[in-house]
Amino acid sequence: MSGFNPTSTLEERARVALNDEFLRxxxxxxxxxxxxxxxxxxxxLGNWEDWRDxxxxxxxxxxxxxxxxxxxxxxxxxxxxGYVHFAKDTKEAVDITMKIMxxxxxxxxxKSKSMVSExxxxxxxxxxxxxxxxxxxxxxxxxxxxxxxxxxxxxxxxHKNKQQVADLFSAEAGETLPPVTKTLAGFAxxxxxxxxxxxxxxxxxxxxxxAESGSMVLFSNEGNARMVSTVPKTQITFMxxxxxxxxxxxxxxxxxxxxxxxTGQKLTVYMSAINGPKRSEDSDGPEExxxxxxxxxxxxxxxxxxxxxxxxxxxxxxxxxxxxxxxxVGGHTYGWxxxxxxxxxxxxxxxxxxxxxxxxxxxxxxxxxxxxxACPVKIPLHDMLVYIRRRNVEEGIVKKAxxxxxxxxxIVASNHRLFRSVLRFGKVAxxxxxxxxxISSKLGPLKAWNSFRHAPALAPQSFRDSWSELDxxxxxxxxxxxxxxxxxMEEIVAKRGKQR
Amino acid sequence: xxxxxxxxxxxKQAREKEGVFFAHIANRLGRDRITEKPVQPVRGVPDxxxxxxxxxxxxxxxxxxxxxxxxxxxxxxxxxxxxxxxxDELAHGMSAKQIIRAKHGLLEEMKVDEKLxxxxxxxxxxxxxxxxxxxxxxxxxxxxxxxxxxxxxxSVVVTSSPEKGRxxxxxPTIFIAIVPAGxxxxxxxxxxxxxxxxxxxxxxxxxxxxxxxxxxxxxxxxLTIGVHGPGIVYALVLxxx
Ligand code: SF4
Numbered sequence: 124m125s126g127f128n129p130t131s132t133l134e135e136r137a138r139v140a141l142n143d144e145f146l147r148x149x150x151x152x153x154x155x156x157x158x159x160x161x162x163x164x165x166x167x168l169g170n171w172e173d174w175r176d177x178x179x180x181x182x183x184x185x186x187x188x189x190x191x192x193x194x195x196x197x198x199x200x201x202x203x204x205g206y207v208h209f210a211k212d213t214k215e216a217v218d219i220t221m222k223i224m225x226x227x228x229x230x231x232x233x234k235s236k237s238m239v240s241e242x243x244x245x246x247x248x249x250x251x252x253x254x255x256x257x258x259x260x261x262x263x264x265x266x267x268x269x270x271x272x273x274x275x276x277x278x279x280x281x282h283k284n285k286q287q288v289a290d291l292f293s294a295e296a297g298e299t300l301p302p303v304t305k306t307l308a309g310f311a312x313x314x315x316x317x318x319x320x321x322x323x324x325x326x327x328x329x330x331x332x333x334a335e336s337g338s339m340v341l342f343s344n345e346g347n348a349r350m351v352s353t354v355p356k357t358q359i360t361f362m363x364x365x366x367x368x369x370x371x372x373x374x375x376x377x378x379x380x381x382x383x384x385x386t387g388q389k390l391t392v393y394m395s396a397i398n399g400p401k402r403s404e405d406s407d408g409p410e411e412x413x414x415x416x417x418x419x420x421x422x423x424x425x426x427x428x429x430x431x432x433x434x435x436x437x438x439x440x441x442x443x444x445x446x447x448x449x450x451x452v453g454g455h456t457y458g459w460x461x462x463x464x465x466x467x468x469x470x471x472x473x474x475x476x477x478x479x480x481x482x483x484x485x486x487x488x489x490x491x492x493x494x495x496x497a498c499p500v501k502i503p504l505h506d507m508l509v510y511i512r513r514r515n516v517e518e519g520i521v522k523k524a525x526x527x528x529x530x531x532x533x534i535v536a537s538n539h540r541l542f543r544s545v546l547r548f549g550k551v552a553x554x555x556x557x558x559x560x561x562i563s564s565k566l567g568p569l570k571a572w573n574s575f576r577h578a579p580a581l582a583p584q585s586f587r588d589s590w591s592e593l594d595x596x597x598x599x600x601x602x603x604x605x606x607x608x609x610x611x612m613e614e615i616v617a618k619r620g621k622q623r
Numbered sequence: 624x625x626x627x628x629x630x631x632x633x634x635k636q637a638r639e640k641e642g643v644f645f646a647h648i649a650n651r652l653g654r655d656r657i658t659e660k661p662v663q664p665v666r667g668v669p670d671x672x673x674x675x676x677x678x679x680x681x682x683x684x685x686x687x688x689x690x691x692x693x694x695x696x697x698x699x700x701x702x703x704x705x706x707x708x709x710x711d712e713l714a715h716g717m718s719a720k721q722i723i724r725a726k727h728g729l730l731e732e733m734k735v736d737e738k739l740x741x742x743x744x745x746x747x748x749x750x751x752x753x754x755x756x757x758x759x760x761x762x763x764x765x766x767x768x769x770x771x772x773x774x775x776x777x778s779v780v781v782t783s784s785p786e787k788g789r790x791x792x793x794x795p796t797i798f799i800a801i802v803p804a805g806x807x808x809x810x811x812x813x814x815x816x817x818x819x820x821x822x823x824x825x826x827x828x829x830x831x832x833x834x835x836x837x838x839x840x841x842x843x844x845x846l847t848i849g850v851h852g853p854g855i856v857y858a859l860v861l862x863x864x
Contacts, residue, residue, distance in 0.1 A: 398828055407788040
């Protein structure tokens with residue numbers, strides 16, 4: 124999929140996002156709403172700080188003893204009759220999946236939301252093997268039809284408006300559907316119903332895996348995760364190796380944190396604990412169940428005092444909603460699977476082999492600390508962002524980005540009128556940028572990497588304002604760290620070192 | 624059933640590989656592998672939460688209030704007969720044609736089948752018809768007796784068994800949950816404790832917490848009800864034992 128092909132740089136992607144008025148407004152509106160909901164839900168629960176501490180301690184303990192808990196989980200899944208597979212990278216995960224497909228002679232797959240499967244690009248691999256794969260989360264279905272990637276961890280199609288959804292669904296339906304939510308959702312329901320009932324394989328992600336019982340736990344509001352784990356005969360679950368918690372008792376803590384932090388719900392409509400395949404006398408549920416446990420760079424964070432805590436993440440999206448940069452530019456600016464502050468950390472650390480490509484993603488942040496404040500398990504994301512920037516500097520990655528001509532681009536793009544006149548008078552060739560082949564034929568090549576943008580209209584005022592605001596923030600990256608942040612980091616590192 | 628040779632081969636590979644996988648984790652953590660159960664510094668919820676317990680009436684009322692605020696309908700009945708009468712009225716009032724229900728003593732005592740004898744009724748049991756899934760998918764109403772309910776979150780909890788499929792609460796247009804008043808707990812953790820007890824003698828394959836109707840806000844933030852699961856959900860609380 125072209126969505127993850129980083130032929131563009133962070134600043135280019137940000138520029139595109141800033142230029143899309145609908146996108147900016149939608150992201151602002153939705154994230155604001157989610158934050159307000161979160162606030163009332165956490166107020167209602169009370170003692171939010173105590174809950175966060177609890178969540179953090181459980182996650183810290185589990186990760187510090189990951190080998191024990193993971194192997195206990197594996198043992199219990201097998202006891203319940205399930206299969207477990209280990210994949211050290213995405214290639215192994217794809218190979219395992221394809222073998223299962225072959226054994227099952229599978230022709231079709233229905234999927235519920237799984238960020239790990241996005242990491243693995245499993246849809247692409249399945250399609251290449253002529254296996255139909257259908258995303259069944261409404262938001263994921265929308266972006267699948269659009270050929271895009273999720274731009275928010277909880278609301279994948281946050282950047283799409285109703286008309287765009289109507290167009291996509293109309294093409295699928297073979298008739299014109301009005302941009303009315305009810306009609307559109309109704310279409311998706313009946314269309315996807317057929318798919319659920321026909322599919323050979325149900326593919327899911329995994330919110331939590333309970334070591335003591337071998338259960339995998341799924342949260343969903345639409346019920347598609349339940350469909351996927353109930354109707355098809357074979358279930359395949361993708362699981363990041365760090366998803367473990369020790370017990371059902373600990374699940375109560377996570378279930379109190381995750382939905383509240385994500386959407387402000389006390390609990391999602393469905394929370395399902397799936398314990399192996401169906402029992403022999405049950406009449407529904409998968410007959411065969413496979414759990415693919417993925418490392419893909421995660422183990423590299425273990426034992427690293429600066430980054431081990433990133434494995435505590437419960438993928439709630441609260442840090443996205445709190446982040447001034449994310450709220451400005453939306454998810455695609457980050458370029459890879461995960462966006463927002465968690466994406467700005469995960470992307471470079473899970474792609475250590477491609478540091479040059481991904482290192483700069485950590486620059487999409489202001490170090491304001493709002494992400495840490497929002498995080499239900501208190502991950503010090505802003506500190507981690509600083510560590511990555513420091514690494515980037517140490518390894519000369521910043522320089523590399525500058526060599527690519529970004530300086531020139533920055534100057535031109537920050538002045539919208541100049542940018543326009545450059546395009547109009549065909550002076551493009553005079554820009555350093557052109558050597559990089561990025562604006563060689565007006566907006567043509569830009570289109571290739573910004574397929575998520577529906578109308579290439581430049582919105583002069585807002586674009587310029589937003590850009591300079593963001594640009595200020597991005598420029599901070601080159602500054603030396605404020606002394607207080609630096610000192611705090613050092614203290615944290617010292618403390619964390621001792622804890623381990 | 625013997626697994627496919629490819630699956631057997633994958634399983635064998637996994638068993639060979641796991642030692643290295645776990646050893647690598649331990650190695651990254653800078654120590655040898657741990658095989659003894661570690662002491663958890665904290666387990667489960669904070670103490671103040673453990674102590675949070677409501678009286679029975681409060682529990683019932685809070686559960687009903689929360690279920691309603693999630694977009695469901697909650698009603699309370701003194702007797703089984705009254706519930707049966709309500710279901711009768713509801714099913715006929717909306718001209719339901721197909722019903723699917725769990726096989727459960729309580730439903731038999733209520734005599735719902737008698738009331739709905741003019742409708743196409745399927746009972747979920749061990750020797751169910753082969754097209755059970757299709758039946759559930761085509762049903763207007765699915766009825767089951769829940770294992771637990773949680774007042775604080777407004778949830779019902781259903782577990783899968785040969786008499787009680789997962790589809791009952793998932794595929795029909797309307798889901799009716801019969802909630803014996805006695806199974807309503809204050810908070811989720813009480814259910815978790817019960818579930819943990821099953822751990823030793825084997826768990827049901829599916830444990831589902833359900834809190835209101837299926838919903839989505841994926842299209843421009845507009846709340847849509849009934850996207851994949853039932854859009855209309857009733858919790859009928861029964862006082863009679
Ligand atoms: S880092 Fe924290 S706030 Fe961000 S997604 Fe993960 S758990 Fe949520």
